Amino acid sequence: MRKFGLVSLVMLLVMGLLAGCVSRPSDNGGGETVIPDKPEKLVIWESDEWVKNVEKIAKKFTEKYGIEVEVVGVSELEQRDTLKLDGPAGLGADVVTWPHDQIGEAVMAGIIIPIDEWIEEGTLEQFYEGAIMAMHYDGYLYGLPKTIETTALIYNKDIISNPPQTWEELWSVVKEHTNKNDNRFGFLFDFKNFYFVHGFFAGMGGYVFGFEDGVYDIDDIGLNNQGAVAALELIKEFTDGGYLPLSTDYDVMQDQFNLGRTPMIINGPWSIQGFKDAGINVGVAPLPTLPNGNNPMPFSGYKGWYLSAFSEHPYWATKLIEFLSNKESSELRFTDTNQIPPRHDITFNDEIAAAFLAQGEFAIPMPNIPEMRVVWGNVSDAIDLATRGEMGSQEALDQAVKFIRDGIAEMHE
CATH class of the missing domain: 3.40.190.10 (Periplasmic binding protein-like II)
Structure with a gap:
């Protein structure tokens, strides 16, 4: 390289x-x-x-x-x-x-x-x-x-005494604590924000740019490989099943957790004091292992x-x-x-x-190169298109990678 x-x-x-x-x-x-x-x-x-x-x-x-x-x-x-x-x-x-x-x-x-x-x-x-x-x-x-x-699993200790450690355990908790008619959901996360779901992508085998000897290879993009597609399919399991409302964003997630209406979210250390101020008995744990047995690898x-x-x-x-x-x-x-x-x-x-x-x-x-600026929005758009059913996961990510390559090319003109 x-x-x-x-x-x-x-x-x-x-x-x-x-x-x-x-x-x-x-x-x-x-x-x-x-x-x-x-x-x-x-x-x-x-x-x-x-x-x-x-x-x-x-x-x-x-x-x-x-x-x-x-x-x-x-x-x-x-x-x-x-x-x-x-x-x-x-x-x-x-x-x-x-x-x-x-x-x-x-x-x-x-x-x-x-x-x-x-x-x-x-x-x-x-x-x-x-x-x-x-x-x-x-x-x-x-x-x-x-x-x-970094981000991790944040949970309400008054609702969940032992946080899930595997994907199977995670789904068990999700189903136990989801009541769609009462607008209660077992696990919420800002799923259209690539920062908060990168852990799933990387853990399943996707990556943003290749990296070797301290250098990023902007020509090597792994956001539409088999692992990245599998990660998007994991997210779709939540949205397609009605366990993660399409309207969920950072503010919705925060509000629901502060109100005690969801017991688990994905967030970072900056959020902890606000939860404590809201009276939440907050706990933190590593994210559960993925279906392939790997640990999620968040940014x-x-x-x-x-x-x-x-x-x-x-x-x-x-x-x-x-x-x-x-x-x-x-x-x-x-x-x-x-x-x-x-x-x-x-x-x-x-x-x-x-x-x-x-x-x-x-x-x-997080990659510290200027080319990252064209990654965020394009991956978020792909997640949005796939979870709303307008495109399949592979097609949406293929399009995102094309747009990322086009954006990088424009930066280097």
């Missing part, structure tokens, strides 16, 4: 231009690495609500390395655009943060650079493989993960720390990224924010966090 595309060549040129103005390790001629001089200060951008947590971690970094760290509150949604403007003027941060699916567009914009050159040996092995996979783009590592989010989303292309101190900024992501810092972040770190060496006493992390073991990172 081609590893070095146009983006990689551009990044190599950018890194070459930056080489004369940034501090980096060098060989002193005797085979020993010379560490660059320490800067007086490094700057981190973090969302306003988490600034206090990062300030605690930054203080520990300063105590260890003697480098002042300034933590500036900047919304994750605004950091990319702000860095494009402030970075060239020397006003940007050394370390920035946002969801991993924005890495591709940030690389294309030239505002972050790889950290492979400065990362300490053995660091990557501390994280879940999927988390490190998510931090890569076009074969290069651009950051380290700080949090994971996982990661937030990471990234190295600004405008940092004059990439070595020390990378040391800061490592420090922000280490075991002690990750435990402190979870304590302060309930955000789950994707590390092997942290055990959670919190049963909800542990359940999401257990599901995360099977999750697949």
Whole structure:
């Protein structure tokens, strides 16, 4: 598979231009690495609500390395655009943060650079493989993960004491707790939203893009293969049988669960506090195994720390990224924010966090390439057409893949 595309060549040129103005390790001629001089200060951008947590971690970094760290509150949604403007003027941060699916567009914009050159040996092995996979783009590592989010089975413990572990058990619970005349359903999920049903597609053998050696192959699309068609047929079993109303969307699912009218849904950790506030005795478990015996493989989303292309101190900024992501810092972040770190060496006493992390073991990172933007709507349309009976599952997915290919071609014109 081609590893070095146009983006990689551009990044190599950018890194070459930056080489004369940034501090980096060098060989002193005797085979020993010379560490660059320490800067007086490094700057981190973090969302306003988490600034206090990062300030605690930054203080520990300063105590260890003697480098002042300034933590500036900047919304994750605004950091990319702000860095494009402030970075060239020397006003940007050394370390920035946002969801991993924005890495591709940030690389294309030239505002972050790889950290492979400065990362300490053995660091990557501390994280879940999927988390490190998510931090890569076009074969290069651009950051380290700080949090994971994925979807799992959320259930009402006052209605269901033991969540189903197999597909057969799931259907047993669904039928027991469905009363169509009373508008009660045993299991609701936002079935036309590909984010929430990707676990079925991937678990049955479908995939979005081929992936090898840290590179996505946009010519290899697996959304209309035998596994993907089987996954759509599983969804149709619910809709065709009247166990999942065609009107179900995210808001309907949420409302029905909050009212205690459905005992099981698919959702993520962001929803938990709202359920608790509504008085629901909420539980979380991995999604039941599929008819083929595989675990569902939902999308996982990661937030990471990234190295600004405008940092004059990439070595020390990378040391800061490592420090922000280490075991002690990750435990402190979870304590302060309930955000789950994707590390092997942290055990959670919190049963909800542990359940999401257990599901995360099977999750697949959302592709972080710009071409994903043409996937979402087309797959959702295919699900809609198939569940309404306007097309068969194979035909609907074939059409979706055609439209996805057409959309990608337009992006590259």
